[in-house]
Amino acid sequence: MSNTQQYPNAVQLxxxxVHARDRRLSAEFLAAVLGLEVGAPFGPFLPVDLGNGVTLDYYAMTDEPIQPQHYAFLVPEERFDGMIARLDAIGVTYYxxxxxxxxxxxNRLFxxxxxxxxxPDGHNMEIMTRPYIRP
Incomplete structure (x- = not known):
């Protein structure tokens, strides 16, 4: 059952x-870390489909520095170690x-x-296996 069927009145992203200086470099970087693929260009965008109905559309708008944003990805526990290994393999430090x-x-949050x-543009990416518990 899809989320729209389960929650027919839910608003979904x-x-x-995602602004980038080099949309291909940034899209391929994230796709490689998460074990996903970069889609075909869609107008000025280069999409990375997260597989849950959400797409990140990479857009190169400037050669100037990009204002960093935060993107958090809820990932399956069984895929987490592979993502860490891919970060190690490409020489990217994780924290x-x-x-x-x-x-x-x-970390071991929640x-x-x-x-x-x-x-590559300084966006703070987060991978987590459990969603944050909110009061």
Whole structure:
């Protein structure tokens, strides 16, 4: 059953634009880390489909520095180690904390595992196996 069938009145994120200096480099970087593929260009966008109905549309708008944003990905526990291994393989440091103060470590927030890393444009990416518990 899809989320729209299960929650017919729910508002769902469908896509968002991720600004990059080099859309191909940034899209391929994230897709490689997450074990996904980059889709065919769609107008000025280069999409990475997350597989849950949400697409990140990479857009190269400038040669100037990009204002960093935070993107958090809820990932299956069984795929987490592979993502960490891919970060290690491409020489990208990951951190246990969002301020990048604990290099080479993961966290155990909310009974899961998580890590933060920077993409080529300085966006703070997060992978986590359990969603945050909110009051």
């Amino acid at each position: 469908n896509h968002t634009v 246990a904390d969002p301020h990048h103060g604990e290099p080479g470590k993961t 009974g899961g595992r998580g890590a933060y890393f920077a993409d």
